[in-house]
Amino acid sequence: MSKENKNIDNSEQVLSFGKDLGKANVYFIGIGGIGMSALARYFVANGNQVAGYDKTPSDITRALEDLGVAIHFEDDFDLIPEQFKNRSETLVVYTPAIPNSHSELNFFKSNDFEVKKRSEVLGEITKKTFCFAVAGTHGKTTTTSILGHLLNECNVNMTAFLGGISENYNSNLILNGTEVTVVEADEFDRSFLTLSPDYACITSMDADHLDIYGDASELTKSFKDFTKKIKPKGKLFVKKGLPISGITYGIEDNSDYTAQNIRIEDGSYVFDVKTPKTIFKDFKFNLPGRHNLSNALIALAMSVEYGIPQPQLAKALATYMGVKRRFTYQIKTENLVFIDDYAHHPQEINAVHQAIREMYPDDKVLAIFQPHLFSRTKDFADEFAMALGQFDEVLLLDIYPARELPISGVSSGWLLDKISNPRKKLVAKDSLVEAIKETSARIILTIGAGDIGEEVKTIKKALEVAS
Incomplete structure (x- = not known):
């Protein structure tokens, strides 16, 4: 195990290049995003007051709340803490994944707050x-x-x-x-x-x-x-x-x-x-x-x-141990292996397949995939079909839309039809555990960049009980 991560939960060390941004308060719109939450942690350690909005609670938002960050989950200006409504003292940071119709973002922009994209703030910090x-x-x-x-x-x-x-x-x-x-x-x-x-x-x-x-x-x-x-x-x-x-x-x-x-x-x-x-x-x-x-x-x-x-x-x-949701072992026993990975592009799925075949050349593998974005599914449908078809069995969840609206004709059922492997099935999230129980594969793999990661704990618990 590495040495303890320093100064994440306190402000003992003054991070002078953060102070150069010149604001006491930092408000994040989309604070639960992985890149946004890293910045939020940085500003907490920097001694700034930090708060934010996100669409849904998650392990990330709960961890930030444990650091004293006030987070709400409705797009409602009235829920923003009063001190963050002070224009001269507040920097507003947002992610491009936030839609232009977001009312909090539009309020800050129309009232002349300093509003920056996450990448702009990162550029200022690092320069x-x-x-x-x-x-x-x-x-x-x-x-x-x-x-x-x-x-x-x-x-x-x-x-x-x-x-x-x-x-x-x-x-x-x-x-x-x-x-x-x-x-x-x-x-x-x-x-x-x-x-x-x-x-x-x-x-x-x-x-x-x-x-x-x-x-x-x-x-x-x-x-x-x-x-x-x-x-x-x-x-x-x-x-x-x-x-x-x-x-x-x-x-x-x-x-x-x-x-x-x-x-x-x-x-x-x-x-x-x-x-x-x-x-x-x-x-x-x-x-x-x-x-x-x-x-x-x-x-x-x-x-x-x-x-x-x-x-x-x-x-x-x-001593390097990896990143969560990057070929992360959830279960690793003689009879069962459960791996979770963030792969959401055909080349990434190919890379995960290569790693599994190198480590487990003789075992059957069930791949459970949640496509991420309608546009990506449309652009790379044939490549996704080829990559997924390499596994012994495939379960497909519905497309996770993230920032997008549906595209006519683009669906997980449409993608499923393109996969040549006959051992394939479209499943709903609430039926996923039952579908997994039907497999004879020793290796279970969940892949995708949407909310499939939120299902991992449920799947793991069910597999442990079944075994």
């Missing part, structure tokens, strides 16, 4: 620090989490804002100083263009968020625009094969940084890292899947370039 930014359509959260853990364990004065809950810290914020920041550079809504990193990496550039970009070429252009945000003496790291120049990294190839001599020992990867100058031997990494190994490699590469010695990095990486 006076040495900033590591992790970009890519897949792998951002795990890579950021690994990098933050490495730097923290190696006693770097730093803060890491994570897009998931770290298993090491049980938080999406690692807080250990103000000189260095580690952030996810989110391509959604072109948010990453508000950052000015010193070191940046790009893990992947697969087509996604086409509701924002229109086509893949616009997404690629946005990533290239992001590279121009790197500070003049900064460094860019890219997965080998991407159409952008930089320090390359890859698995068993001729990249600048390469993972090689890879083997599995006691369920963990052990591997060497070839750098432009030398070879570092015998790193141990506990997460399964070549995609996760690639994420560990780029976190190591950025840390090496920053100047951290290999022995410290090797010791730190061996």
